[in-house]
Amino acid sequence: MSVQQTDPLEDILTLVGTTGHLSVGLVAGGEWALSFDPPVAVKFNAVRRGRCLLTVDGVPEPLELAEGDCFLLTQPRAFTLASGPEVRPVPAGPVFEAAVDGRARAGTGEDVIFIGGRFDFGERAQELLLDALPPVIHVPGRTAEAATVRWALDQIDAELRDRPLASKLVTEHLALVLLIRVLRLHLALAGPGSASGWLAGLADPVVAPALGAMHARPAHAWTVAQLAEVAAVSRSTLAARFKHAVGQGPLDYLTGWRIELAADRLRRGDETMAAIAREVGYGSESALSNAFKRITGASPRDYRRRISP
The missing domain is CATH 2.60.120.10 (Jelly Rolls)
Known part of the structure; x- marks a missing residue:
């Protein structure tokens, strides 16, 4: 792929x-x-x-x-x-x-x-x-x-x-x-153990292509099978290598990165929640809100109010 x-x-x-x-x-x-x-x-x-x-x-x-x-x-x-x-x-x-x-x-x-x-x-x-x-x-x-x-x-x-x-x-x-x-x-x-999280993933030749693909298209509905195809390994190999290097599974990482992108847009602009949801890969404002609150502990609206000057 x-x-x-x-x-x-x-x-x-x-x-x-x-x-x-x-x-x-x-x-x-x-x-x-x-x-x-x-x-x-x-x-x-x-x-x-x-x-x-x-x-x-x-x-x-x-x-x-x-x-x-x-x-x-x-x-x-x-x-x-x-x-x-x-x-x-x-x-x-x-x-x-x-x-x-x-x-x-x-x-x-x-x-x-x-x-x-x-x-x-x-x-x-x-x-x-x-x-x-x-x-x-x-x-x-x-x-x-x-x-x-x-x-x-x-x-x-x-x-x-x-x-x-x-x-x-x-x-x-x-x-x-x-x-x-x-x-x-x-x-x-520096070799293994010199970094942790996504940085450690960048040093892994199997994990790095999957990370690069998710960052290129964060709104895409990635599956582990598709990411494994990008990395030219089996699903089980990618899942195990990704968890070992990054500390979480590939789809959990993707969710976290999407929420980081959404939070950045909330901090920097006045886009609607629906527009931000589409940009970061959620089909609706409610889907983004649920994921955002699960990861950050606050709803997108509460987060925006909290960081607004």
Whole structure:
């Protein structure tokens, strides 16, 4: 069965309203260590020169970061960047408040140079995306697979160095490109157990085609048999692989995604309930209302009233 497929990662990043922002850079040298409070957003840093140690609360072992490496902190955990394990850290806040020309300085010299920033998401990101990821994702920069991440970092460096017209907007878009490529690389390299939910499904060659088909046509009356045909396996194989990877059956996942799409339309516009029901695959307003209340605990009308300004 040949059907159109779309990218669930793109769909969900769009739905949760992902935006990227660069922050003040960091230059460090000699013996130095900075302690950072738990970030309110998803944090990323990339080492453009030198090497250092990253320690994250709740992660047993420190990570050695080399030139070209980057990391993504997906949970609000305190962390430390340091030249070595024995250096006593100082709070990073005052160091960054004293930044000059977009760069904060720690220690003496310029042994290590970082660029960094944050990613902001909408209200559904925690459950849909962040809970499916480990607390820290480390991407080694000197591997062939990380070439696309290095490309994004090089482009960001060039924009920050030369400051051409609209450089702020360009760097924010490049930061989003960086996020997508880091997530792709994480899924490709980290192996089983490195993600959960739909992200784990994207890493499974049997489950991924079924996910792509459902995201391409969420309003279609999919059956497990049709999805199994898309994945070129038996119904029982698809059902078992899908449940193992994603944590729920394919049709339960489809129902949940339809409700996410309906909730997004309720938040963003004034479409009628009947129109939204048709768009997300329900034959009537009452059918949507029943499913929506079963999943969210509120009727679509109550949900819309609650989130309206």
